[in-house]
Amino acid sequence: MLLAGGKGSRLHSLTKNLAKPAVPFGGKYRIIDFTLSNCTNSGIDTVGVLTQYQPLVLNSYIGIGSAWDLDRRNGGVTVLPPYSESSEVKWYNGTASAIYQNLNFIMQYDPEYVLVLSGDHIYKMDYERMLEYHIKKDADVSISVIEVPWEEANRFGIMDTNEEMEIVNFAEKPDSPQNNLASMGIYIFNWTVLKEYLEKDNENSTSSHDFGKDVIPMLLKENRRLVAYPFKGYWKDVGTVQSLWEANMDLLDETCELNLFDYDWRIYSVNPNQPPQYISPNAKIEESLINEGCIIEGDIERSVLFQGVSVGKGSYIRETVVMPNAHIGQNVFIENAIIPTNMVIPDGIAVRKSDEIILLTDEMLEEIMQIKRIV
Amino acid sequence: MTASNKEEMKLNKRVLGVIDATTYHEGLKELMIHRSLAAIPFAGRYRLIDFVLSNMVNANIESVAIFPKFQYRSLMDHLGSGKDWDLNRKRDGLFFFPSSIIEGIRRGIGSFSHFAANIDYFQRSKQEYALITNCYTVSNMDFKPVLDKHIQTGCDITEMYHSGKSMQMYLVKTSFLIDLIQTREKTGYTCMSDVVTDIYHTYRICRYDYHGYAAMIDSIKSYFAASMELLTPEVWNKLFQKDHPILTKVKDEPPTRYLKGASVHHSIIANGCQIEGVVENSIIARAVKIGRGAVVKNSIIMQKSQIGDHCVVDSVIIDKDVRIETGTVMTGSNTSPYVIRKGTGQGALMNI
Numbered sequence: 001m002l003l004a005g006g007k008g009s010r011l012h013s014l015t016k017n018l019a020k021p022a023v024p025f026g027g028k029y030r031i032i033d034f035t036l037s038n039c040t041n042s043g044i045d046t047v048g049v050l051t052q053y054q055p056l057v058l059n060s061y062i063g064i065g066s067a068w069d070l071d072r073r074n075g076g077v078t079v080l081p082p083y084s085e086s087s088e089v090k091w092y093n094g095t096a097s098a099i100y101q102n103l104n105f106i107m108q109y110d111p112e113y114v115l116v117l118s119g120d121h122i123y124k125m126d127y128e129r130m131l132e133y134h135i136k137k138d139a140d141v142s143i144s145v146i147e148v149p150w151e152e153a154n155r156f157g158i159m160d161t162n163e164e165m166e167i168v169n170f171a172e173k174p175d176s177p178q179n180n181l182a183s184m185g186i187y188i189f190n191w192t193v194l195k196e197y198l199e200k201d202n203e204n205s206t207s208s209h210d211f212g213k214d215v216i217p218m219l220l221k222e223n224r225r226l227v228a229y230p231f232k233g234y235w236k237d238v239g240t241v242q243s244l245w246e247a248n249m250d251l252l253d254e255t256c257e258l259n260l261f262d263y264d265w266r267i268y269s270v271n272p273n274q275p276p277q278y279i280s281p282n283a284k285i286e287e288s289l290i291n292e293g294c295i296i297e298g299d300i301e302r303s304v305l306f307q308g309v310s311v312g313k314g315s316y317i318r319e320t321v322v323m324p325n326a327h328i329g330q331n332v333f334i335e336n337a338i339i340p341t342n343m344v345i346p347d348g349i350a351v352r353k354s355d356e357i358i359l360l361t362d363e364m365l366e367e368i369m370q371i372k373r374i375v
Numbered sequence: 376m377t378a379s380n381k382e383e384m385k386l387n388k389r390v391l392g393v394i395d396a397t398t399y400h401e402g403l404k405e406l407m408i409h410r411s412l413a414a415i416p417f418a419g420r421y422r423l424i425d426f427v428l429s430n431m432v433n434a435n436i437e438s439v440a441i442f443p444k445f446q447y448r449s450l451m452d453h454l455g456s457g458k459d460w461d462l463n464r465k466r467d468g469l470f471f472f473p474s475s476i477i478e479g480i481r482r483g484i485g486s487f488s489h490f491a492a493n494i495d496y497f498q499r500s501k502q503e504y505a506l507i508t509n510c511y512t513v514s515n516m517d518f519k520p521v522l523d524k525h526i527q528t529g530c531d532i533t534e535m536y537h538s539g540k541s542m543q544m545y546l547v548k549t550s551f552l553i554d555l556i557q558t559r560e561k562t563g564y565t566c567m568s569d570v571v572t573d574i575y576h577t578y579r580i581c582r583y584d585y586h587g588y589a590a591m592i593d594s595i596k597s598y599f600a601a602s603m604e605l606l607t608p609e610v611w612n613k614l615f616q617k618d619h620p621i622l623t624k625v626k627d628e629p630p631t632r633y634l635k636g637a638s639v640h641h642s643i644i645a646n647g648c649q650i651e652g653v654v655e656n657s658i659i660a661r662a663v664k665i666g667r668g669a670v671v672k673n674s675i676i677m678q679k680s681q682i683g684d685h686c687v688v689d690s691v692i693i694d695k696d697v698r699i700e701t702g703t704v705m706t707g708s709n710t711s712p713y714v715i716r717k718g719t720g721q722g723a724l725m726n727i
Contacts, residue, residue, distance in 0.1 A: 027630035028646075260629035261649065271625035273459070275615040276419035276645040276659075278608075285639055291630035292420070292646050305630075 001099050001106070002035055003185075004119035005052030005092055010240045013361050014340060018057040021119030023244070024323045024341065026251055026260065026267075027289040027304045030061060031238060032119040033269040036068045036077075041265050042127040044115065046075030048105050050098045052082055052091065067270045080105060094209030100198040106191070114194050116211065118185040122247050123235040124258065124265050125186070130229050134188045139227040141193065141219060143167065144186035146231050156182030157212040159228050167226040172212045181228060183212065184235060193224065234258040245338055245357040248304045248321045252287050272307045272324075282313060298328070312347070319353075334360075348372070390522060391502040391549060392431040395484045396424065396510040397444035397474060402594030405714040406694060410449040413441075413510035415592070416677045416695065418605055418614075419645035419660045421623045422453055423592060424510045426614075429621045431506065432460045434518040438467035440496055441510075442489050444474040453624050460622050470496060483568025484509045484543040487559040490552070497553050505552045507567055508544040513601055514589035515614050515621065521546055521583050530581035534571055537589045543568065546583075588613040599692065599712045602658050602675050606641055628661050636667055652682070666701065673709065677717075691715060 008020025015023060021032035032049075039047050047070060051058055058079075064070075065077030080102050082091050092098035099106075099116065106114060113134065115127055125144070134142040145159055153174070159181045160169035171177070197215055201207050207214040219226055234257040238244040250256045260267060274293025279285065283296040290296065293308040298315030305311075305322045312330035322328070322339045329347035337351050337358040349368055351358060358364075396413040406415050413424035424441075431439055439462060443450055456462075457469030472493040485507045490497065497505070504525070506518060525533040525546045532551075535544040545567045547555075555564060564570050571580055588610055590601035604610045615621060628647025633639065637650045644654070647662035652669030659665070660677045666684035675692045682688060683701035690707040693699070694717035703721055707713030715721060 254634065261632070261647070266627050267629070268627050271627065273620065273622055273625055275611075275621070276643045277631065278611060279639045279642050279644060281641040283640065285633045285637060287635055287637075288633045289630040290633065290644075300633075 001102070001114060002032075002039075002047055002049045002117045002119050003095055003098060004032055004049050004058060005055075005098060006118070006120050007053045008120070008239060011244065012241065012359055014241075014244075014338070014359065015054070017054055019051065019053045019055060020239070022058040022061060023238070024306055025122065025238065025244070026248060027291045027306050029267060029269045031122065032058070032062075033068075033267055034122050034124065035117050035119050036062075036065075036070070037265075037267045037269075038123075038125050038127060039117075040068045040070060040268065042125075044127060045070065045072050046109055046111075047077045048080045048102060049077060049119070050080045050092065050102065052098070055079075055081060061270060063270075068268045075109065078105065094207075094214070095211045096198055096201050096207075096215045097209035099194075100202050100209070103195060103198065106195075111191050114189045114191050116185075116187040116189065116194075120239065121184065121235060121237055122258065123184075123231075123233065124262075124267075125231060125233070125235075127186075127188075130186070131188055133229050134227070137165070137227045138225065139188075140190050140224040141216075141226045142188045142229045143216070143226065144184045144231050145181040145228045146184055146235050148180050148182040150177070150180050153177035153180045153182065157185075157216075158182055161228045165228045165230070167220065167228050170212075170216050170220055170226075181230075184231060185212075187211065188229075193219075241338060241359045242357050245321055245336075249302070249319065251289055251304065252302055274307050280313075283311075298330075298332075306341075388435065388437060389503045390434070390436050390518070390546075391497075391500050391505040392428075392436040392439035393485070393490075393505055393507045394424065394427060394431075394439065394441045394510050395486065395489075395507065396441050396447070396450060397486060397489065398484070398509060398511060399445055400511070400593045402596070403592070403598065405595065405716060406598070406692075407446070409446060409717055411443055411446050411510075412592075413443065414447075414450040414453055415511075415598070416660060417513060417592070417598075417602065419643050419658050420626075421621060422450075423513065424450065424453075425621055425623045426513050426515070427508050427510060428460055429623075430514065430516045430518060430619075431508075432462065432622065433619045434522075436506070436518070437462070437464060438470070438500060438502060440470040440472060440493070442472050442474070442486070442493075444489075447473055455624065459624050467500075472496065483566045485545065485567035487556045487565055490556045491559065494553070494556060497549060497556070500549060502549055504546060505549045506544070506546050507552075509542070509591075511592045512542060512544070512589055513592060513614070514585075514587065515616055515619050516585060516587060516589065517619070518546075524583055525581070528581050529579070531578040532567075532571060532580045533583050534580060535583045535585055537585045537591075540591075541568070541571075542585065542589065542591070545571070595692070595712065595714060596710070599675070599709075603656070603673070605643055605658065606656060611643075626661055637665075652684075652686075660695075674712075694718075697721065 004021040006020040008015040070077040157172045158177045236247045238247050277294040280297040284299045286301045288303045290305045291307040295310040297313045298311040301318045303320045306324040308325040309322045311328045315332040318335040320337045323341040326339045326343045328345045333350040336353045414422045462469040533546040535542040631648040634651045639654045642657045644659045645661040650665045651667040652665045654671045656673045658675045662679045663676050664681040668685040669682045670687045672689045677695045680697040682699045685702050687704045691713045693715045696718045698720045
C-alpha cells in the first residue's frame, strides 16, 4: 500500500498542481518511480496507490502500471482515491485512515503480510529482504529504520530499540531525541494485526489516524512485537526545495550510493520518447546528467537537465536542476537554482547564488525583467 | 470533434500500411550479419524501420503489415506488440508476416508472392487503399498529401519520388493490389517496380514528388553520410518534429552522465551513456561508455559498446556490444569508415 497523497507544501510552487510523489527527480524520473521500481524489483506485483491531493498528473502517470511492469492479470497496480460512502465523502484524514478506508481492497487478495510505503522518498531497497527479516524475527510489525545525523533526529519518528532490535519506545519528532534511529515510513504488518488495529484506531475519535502518531504507539502500549529493520544505504526525504536540490546534486557525486546505472536494480519510469540530446559545437558540459530531447548550446556545469530542455548560446548553468521542457534563452546565467517544468527563461537573465537554493517562479522572472528594464 | 476532423479521421482509416522488410543490401552486409536492414540502428536510439513506421502512425494508419525475410529476430524484438507505436490494437494494429517460401530473385519492393502467401490479410482488411513502402528510408514524411493526390487524380498507382529518383513507395487501391497479386503468374510481375517499369503496362501511373528530407540507406557510405548529416540542425529539425514524432522502442536508460574529464562537442548522444572522454562530430547510442582520456571523432558508436580509457577512434562505425580495449587506436576515413562488427573485441595489438 503506497501512500501517495502527500501535498509536499514545503516544495512551494512545484506542488501547486501535482502531488509530491509526482515531482520530477533525477533528470528523468518522478519521485514515486523509486518506490514503484523497488516494488517491482522486489517481486511485489500487487500495489495499491493511495492518492488524494492533486491526483491528476499522478493518476495519468501511473496509468495501468505498465512502465513498472505492474500491468498484471492478477493484482498489478490500482489507484485508490478517496470515495464516498452512502451519504458522505470520506477524505483520507491520515495515513492510517487512508489504509483503513481501503481494507476491502486488501481483503480481495487475502494476504499474509501488508507492506505500507510512502511515495515521497528517494532510495533503493529490496523489500523481500525486509520481509524475510520480519518472518525470522516473528514480528507483528517491522519498521524500517535508518541512522540519521543527531542534529536532524528531531525531524523524524525516532525509535529506541534493545539488542534484539525490538522497539521499546517510539517518539514522533521528539524535541530532545534519545536515539538517532529514524523511521523511514516503511512498515510490514501481519495482515490480521493491521486489520485489527486500524479498526480500533478508526473507533477512537481522538485519534489523528496516523501510523506514526497513533497506530504505532497503540501497538507498543499493547505489547505487540515491533521490530526495527536497520537499513543501510542512500535514503532521502526530498520534502523541501533544498533537499530536492541536494538529492539531485548527490547523483553527480561519483561516490554516491544511489546508482542509476545499476542494471540489476533499474529505476523504471514512463519514457518520454524524445530524440537523443544534441550538443552543439559551442556547448561545454561538465559533471552533469542530461536527458534525451535536450538541445545544448551553452555551458552546463554540475547540473541535472530533464527531457526536452534547451539551453541557448552563451548561457551558463551551474549547480542547477532544470525540469522537463524548460527553455533557457541566450546569455543567461543561473546558479544554485531549480527551474520548474515548461519555464521559459528570457535572454540575458542572471540568477546568482544566494544563501538558499532558488526555486524560480514566473513572478520572480517578471521582477528580474522589470529591474532589467529600469536599469 | 468537428465534422471535417471526423472526415479526415475516417479518411486515414482507409489506408493499410505495408512495409517490405525483405531487402538485402550487399553494401551494408557488415551491419546485417545479425539483423535485417529494417533493424539497423540509426541516430543513436532508432532503427531504420522506425522512420517509415512512425510516418504511417502519424498519418493515422492503424493497420500495418510488415513482411520480413532475413534475420528478423532483432526486428521482432524491436517491434514487439507494436505498443510503442500505439499499434497494439484490438482492431487492426501491427501484423508480422515472415517469408515462408524460398523466393527467387526479384528486383524491387513489394514481393507479390510474399503477399500472396498472406493474401488473407489483404482480403480481410476493410481499408480501401494500401501504402507499400521500403524499410530503409530515413525521413519524416507526411503521407496525407500523397493520399489526397492519389484520390484526386484517380490513378491506379501513385509512385513516390525524391530528388528525381523513385523512393520505392507506392499507393494503390487494396482491391487493385489484390488483383496484381492474384494475376502475377499471368502478368509475370513479381513486385511493384516490375509493374511501374513495364513499358507495356496499361495502368494510370502517377508520380508524387516529395520535396522534404529523405535519405535512402543502401550502403555503408550512405549510412555514414546520413548519420553525419544529422549533426546539421536543419536536417535534425526536419527529422525530429514535436507533432510528428519518430517513435521507437523505449528503454529504461537513465539520463546520460558526463563525468569529470568529459568534453563533448557537436554530437548526438542518446540516454544511458557514461562519458569521461572527448567526443566530437559523433553519434553515440544508448548506454555507451567512453573511458577516461579517450577521443572519439567523426564516428558512430552503437548501443552498449565500450570504448576503453585513452583510445583514439576516428571515422569508425562501431556496432553494438563491442569492447575496445584501453589504448586502442583506430582510424578509418570519411569516405570509407572502418566498421567494427557487433559483439567483437578490439585490442591494442589489433591496430589498423
